[in-house]
Amino acid sequence: MKLYDGGRAPNPRRVRIFLAEKGIDIDLVPVDMAAMEHRSAKITELNPLxxxxxxxxxxxxxxxxxxxxxxxxxxxxxxPSLFGRTALEKAxxxxxxxxMELNFFMSVAAAFRHTHPAMKEWEVPQVxxxxxxxxxxxxxxxxxxxxxLADRPFIAGESYSVADITALVAFDFMKPARIERPEHLKNVMRWYGEMSSRPSAKA
Amino acid sequence: MKLYDGGRAPNPRRVRIFLAEKGIDIDLVPVDMAAMEHRSAKITELNPLxxxxxxxxxxxxxxxxxxxxxxxxxxxxxxPSLFGRTALEKAxxxxxxxxMELNFFMSVAAAFRHTHPAMKEWEVPQVxxxxxxxxxxxxxxxxxxxxxLADRPFIAGESYSVADITALVAFDFMKPARIERPEHLKNVMRWYGEMSSRPSAKA
Structure with missing residues (x-):
């Protein structure tokens, strides 16, 4: 199998971090999103969206x-399980x-897509x-x-999970979205420091 | 266990339809969202969001x-399985x-929450x-x-799934969002007619 990858864009990075945490190697097909290749005939055939x-x-x-x-x-x-094992863990x-998606990632994405000049062609119309x-x-x-995060190490509890990946990518996405890092939130910053220092964060 | 329910709001309805399809009976605690009871101290304690x-x-x-x-x-x-059984079905x-959520439900919700006068206190600020x-x-x-939908009966394939529930609730949510039903889309309208006539649609 192969993964059509989008470089620095946040969703492709979520999948690469996930694969790195699992130790899975897979063929990546680079797609140059800056050159709008995700709207090419080839990608549109694979994903009409x-x-x-x-x-x-x-x-x-x-x-x-x-x-x-x-x-x-x-x-x-x-x-390692990243979605949980028991019914309660999975839920x-x-x-x-x-x-993390609805209240964090999507708000950062909205700030980026609707205000960044480079997104004019992507988000039509920008609001x-x-x-x-x-x-x-x-x-x-x-x-x-x-x-x-005052009394637990990870977003969803005592173990690293897909929720940490979503939140880490959203956190790094704040920079191009021009949202200042909340240095006063000590527990969030501690969590961010720990997530960023995992080898998978480089994926 | 008990489910704090929100009456006519779309997300509570998604869960009630899901339970009806499974044949699960559960204690419902009504919460009057029109009276803003979802922002009461009791609900805020249960869900800070x-x-x-x-x-x-x-x-x-x-x-x-x-x-x-x-x-x-x-x-x-x-x-009956509503999330799939095999790895490929689940994915x-x-x-x-x-x-259905990202391209349908959320767009209908945005139209409703940002333009309906009744949502002024809910969505601050409305845009x-x-x-x-x-x-x-x-x-x-x-x-x-x-x-x-030209060549399959359900959103995700040959079986009814949680994706049909999300789409049915989004479709009915178009009315208060003032989006006209796309009567010219025959396959969508056929699917909608079939989903609406399932007993669970009344939940």
Whole structure:
């Protein structure tokens, strides 16, 4: 199988970190998103929604959506578990991963896509006001997370999970979205320091 | 256990349809969202993000996020499977459920929350332009879905799944969001007619 990869874009990075944590090696096909190659005829044929990453299985089956691709690898290579083992673990990690997506990742993405000049062709039409109102939402949410992280090492509990990957990528995505790092949130910053120093963070 | 329910709001309805499809009976605690009871001290204690539904287990453990709650019930009551059985089924259903959420449900929700007068206190600040640009995105996405549904009965393939629930609730949510039903999309309308006539649709 092979993974059509999108370089520095956040969703492709989520899948690469996931694979690195699992120790899975896979063929990457680079797609130059800055040159709009994700809207090429080739990628559109694989994914009519023109989003990356895209996983192509050996029989030609296509899987898209970051978390769907990660879940496929979790099923094929259950260890180390990044989605949980018991019913309660699975539900808890799903809850935290979604909280990270809906309240953190998507707000950072909205700020970036709707205010960054380089996104004019990507996000049509840009609504700068929508980008701007998302910046304070990110900090409000991280203030809640600072309380959560006061007494546990990882986003979803005592173990590293896919929710940490989503949150790490969202955190690094704050820079191009021009959202200042919340240095006053000591627990968030401690968590960020620990996540960033894992070898997978370089993926 | 008990489920803090939000009446007519779309996410609580997704969970109720899921439970109806599984044949699971559970104590519902009604929360009057029109009276802003989801921002009460009681609900805020259960979910600092003040969203519904919220599942409280018998030992007091709290689960939030619609799909996390559904996944918990899928693990406890695997039949009928609504998230898939094999690795590829699970990933495919995850992909389609996310496509329904990211490209359909969330665009309808943005149109509703950012333009409806009743949402002024809920969505602060409303950005009417953001609501407005989401309406044509919904129809563009449903045009793609019309092609997909030309040769299969359900959103994710040959079986009913959680992706059909997400899409059905999004479809009905178009009315308060003032998005016209795409009567010209025959396959989408056929699918909608079939989903609406399942007994679970009344949940």
């Amino acid at each position: 023109q989003r990356l990453p895209v996983l192509e299985l050996d029989d030609g089956t296509i899987l898209t959506e970051t978390v769907a691709i990660c879940r496929y690898f979790e099923e094929l290579h259950p260890e 808890t990690i799903e809850m935290w991963n979604r909280r 700068p006001e929508w980008g701007a109102v998302n910046r304070p939402k990110v900090i409000e949410f991280l203030e809640i997370m600072d309380g959560e | 003040q969203r519904l539904p919220v599942l409280e287990l018998d030992d007091g453990t709290i689960l939030t996020e619609t799909v996390a709650i559904c996944r918990y019930f899928e693990e406890l009551h695997p039949e 495919t259903i995850e992909m389609w459920n996310r496509r 009417p332009e953001w609501g407005a640009v989401n309406r044509p995105k919904v129809i563009e996405f449903l045009e793609i879905m019309d092609g997909e």
